[in-house]
Amino acid sequence: MLYGGIEAGGTKFICAVADEKLHIIKKISIPTTSPKTTFEQVFKFFDQYPIDALGIGSFGPIGIQPNQKNYGHILTTPKEGWSGVDFLGEMEQRYNVPIAWTTDVNAAAFGEVKRGAAKGKRSCIYLTIGTGIGGGIVVNDEIFQGLSHPEMGHLYIKRDPDDIYQGSCPYHRDCLEGLAAGPSLEARTGIKGEKLSLNHPIWNLQANYLAQALMSYTLILAPEVIVLGGGVMNQDHLLKKIRHQFTTLMADYMETPRIEDYIVPWGLANESGVIGTLLLAQKEFKR
Ligand code: ADP
Ligand code: ZN
Numbered sequence: 531m532l533y534g535g536i537e538a539g540g541t542k543f544i545c546a547v548a549d550e551k552l553h554i555i556k557k558i559s560i561p562t563t564s565p566k567t568t569f570e571q572v573f574k575f576f577d578q579y580p581i582d583a584l585g586i587g588s589f590g591p592i593g594i595q596p597n598q599k600n601y602g603h604i605l606t607t608p609k610e611g612w613s614g615v616d617f618l619g620e621m622e623q624r625y626n627v628p629i630a631w632t633t634d635v636n637a638a639a640f641g642e643v644k645r646g647a648a649k650g651k652r653s654c655i656y657l658t659i660g661t662g663i664g665g666g667i668v669v670n671d672e673i674f675q676g677l678s679h680p681e682m683g684h685l686y687i688k689r690d691p692d693d694i695y696q697g698s699c700p701y702h703r704d705c706l707e708g709l710a711a712g713p714s715l716e717a718r719t720g721i722k723g724e725k726l727s728l729n730h731p732i733w734n735l736q737a738n739y740l741a742q743a744l745m746s747y748t749l750i751l752a753p754e755v756i757v758l759g760g761g762v763m764n765q766d767h768l769l770k771k772i773r774h775q776f777t778t779l780m781a782d783y784m785e786t787p788r789i790e791d792y793i794v795p796w797g798l799a800n801e802s803g804v805i806g807t808l809l810l811a812q813k814e815f816k817r
Contacts (some may be wrong), residue, residue, distance in 0.1 A: 531549065531550035531582055532547055532548070532549065532550075532555075532579050532580060532581045533547070533548045533549075533552065533581060533582065533583055533584075533585070533806075533808050533812055533815070534546070534547050534576050534579065534581040534583070534584040534585070534625075534808075534811060535547075535548070535584070535585045535586075535587075535620075535687065535804050535806075535807030535808040535810075535811055536572065536585070536586045536587070536588075536698040536748060536807055537585070537587050537634055537637060537638075537803035537804040537806075537807055538562070538586065538587065538589055538617070538634065539562065539589050539634060539661075539803075540562055540589045540661065541561070541562055541571075541611050542559050542560060542561055542770040543559070543560040543561075543562055543568060543571075543572060543573055544557065544558070544559050544560075544804045545557070545558050545560065545575045545576065546558075546804050546807075546808060547576070547579045547581065547688040548808045552808050552809065552812065554651075554685070554783060554808070555579075556579075557804065558575055560572065560575075561671045562609070564593045564611050564788060565611055565612060565615045565620075565637050569620055573624055576624075576764070580763055581627055581811075582627055582815055583627050583629070583630075583811040583812065583814050583815035584621060584625060584627055584628075584629045584630070584698065584811050584814075585629070585630040585637065585806070585807035585808055585809070585810035585811035585812075585813075585814065586617065586618065586621065586629065586630065586631050586632070586807060587632055587633060587634040587635075587636060587637025587638070587639075587803050587806055587807045587810070588604065588617055588631075588632075588633060588634060589607070589609070589633070589634055590604070590605070590607075590633045590634075590664070590681075591602070591604075591605040591606070591607065591622045591678065591679070591681070592604055592605060592617070592631075592632075592633060592679070593605060594631070594632070594633075594675055595677075595678075600614075602616060602617060602618025602622075602631055603615060603616050603617065603618070603619075604617055608700055610747070612754075614737075615790070616740060617631075618631050618676070623769055627815075628814040628815050628817070629814065630807070630810035630811055630813065630814040631813075632666075632673055632675075632810065633664070633666060633679050634655075634664070634803050635656060635658055635664040635665055635666035635803075636666035636667075636668075636673045636675070636806075637666070637802075637803050637804075637806030637807045637810060638656050638658065638666060638759065638796075638802035638803040638806050639654055639655070639656035639665075639666030639667060639668045639672060639673065639757070639762055639802075639806070640666070640668055640806040640810060641798055641801070641802040641803065641804075641806030641807075641809060642656050642757045642796060642797060642798060642802050642806075643668045643671070644805075644806075644809050645797070645798060645805055645807075645809070646757065646796060646797030646798040646802055647672075647755070647794045647795065647796055647797030647798075648668075648754075648757050648776075648796070648797075650668055650740075650754075651754040651755050652669065652671075652754060653667075653668065653669045653670070653751070653752075653753040653755075654667070654668050654753055654755050654756075654757060655667050655682075655747055655751065655753045655755075655756045655757070656668075656756075656757045656759065656796075656802065657682065657683075657743075657744075657747075657757070657758055657759070657760075658758075658759050658760035659710070659712065659740065659758065659759075659760040659761070659762040659763055660711065660712055660760035660761040660762060660789055661711060661712055661713065661761075662683055662707050662710045663682075663683030663684075663706055663707040663710065663743075663760075664682065664683045664707075664713050665680060665682030665683065665747070666679075666680070667680060667751065667753070669715065674683060682743070682747065682752070683705070683706055683707040683711070684699065684702060684705045684706065684707055685705060685706050685743060685746060686702075686703075686704075686705055686706070687706050687709070687739050687742040687746075688742060689704065689709070690739075691739065693709070693735060695709065695714065695717060695718050697709050697714070698711070698713055698714055698717060706739060706740075706742075706743050707720065709739055710736055710739040710740055710743075711762075712760075712761055713735070715732060715757055715762070718732060723762055723765070724761075724763070724764075728758075728765075728767055733765070733767065733768055733771060734771060734775075736762075736768065736771075737768060737771035737772045737774070737775050738775050740758075740768075740772050740775075741772050741773075741775035741776040741779055742779060743776075744756055744772065744776050744793060745776060745779050745780055745785070748780070748784065748786065749784065752784070754787070755787070755791070755792060755794060756792060756793050756794070757794055757795070757796055757797070757802075758772070758793065758794070758795055758796065759795070759796035759799070759800075759802055763795060763796070765767055769793070769795055772793060773789045773790070773793050773803045776789065776793060777784065777789055792793055
């Protein structure tokens with residue numbers, strides 16, 4: 531029994547094959563270029579293995595309603611050449627196996643619930659803070675989706691009055707993603723996030739914006755745990771600052787678990803997504 535998983539990001543596609551116990555046998559990273567070239571590489575990899583099911587977690591937005599024409603497609607995206615691509619269709623044509631289809635962050639949320647920092651929880655929010663900000667929700671072992679998949683990175687937050695940065699979201703400018711995703715760190719300071727000193731004041735602003743968002747998610751969904759991942763969360767001190775600001779902002783309004791158990795770092799660092807897609811492949815196969 532072999533499961534395949536694709537975590538499809540805007541910069542790279544991570545493809546993996548795992549055995550029935552979900553031990554990864556082989557994993558590769560393919561740069562996201564044109565759809566044609568990227569898919570050729572994906573096929574070249576999976577053609578080597580007789581997979582029994584496939585899980586895909588794709589960058590979005592994506593069509594998730596099975597009864598709609600755009601199901602399985604990547605919708606309008608700033609990523610050159612990818613708008614309208616029938617991702618799921620391409621895979622279905624090549625591999626005649628059950629295929630699970632969701633967003634990259636939903637897959638990561640699923641991975642974290644099954645194998646990571648949210649293991650054993652019935653409800654979890656996973657938020658990635660990287661090139662963009664995006665989140666996924668799992669409730670009772672199912673990925674939550676409604677009309678579409680949630681777009682938790684684009685909510686509005688209260689701006690710091692001293693913050694003059696216009697924001698970088700191409701749609702809303704100063705939504706959370708526009709104000710607090712990785713690129714905003716460099717846009718504000720001229721220094722890449724990775725290189726910023728630990729005592730730079732920007733980290734307090736960053737923590738404040740993220741804490742505001744986590745407060746909103748908490749008030750709306752009251753999950754059992756919030757898992758944070760993505761490149762920016764490699765800054766360990768940031769987690770502490772977010773927890774502190776969250777506690778202050780919440781002002782004891784709502785009872786949440788001990789903060790160290792409530793806002794937690796990813797348990798499957800850099801692998802939540804790909805492991806999630808393998809778990810979803812397994813789930814689809816068993817269905
Ligand atoms: P992606 O979101 O493209 O999948 P990442 O999650 O690695 O990739 O996020 C990349 C973004 O995170 C970039 O904006 C980068 O500058 C920022 N970043 C990566 N590592 C760090 C770090 N250690 N500290 C702060 N920012 C970082
Ligand atoms: Zn936005």
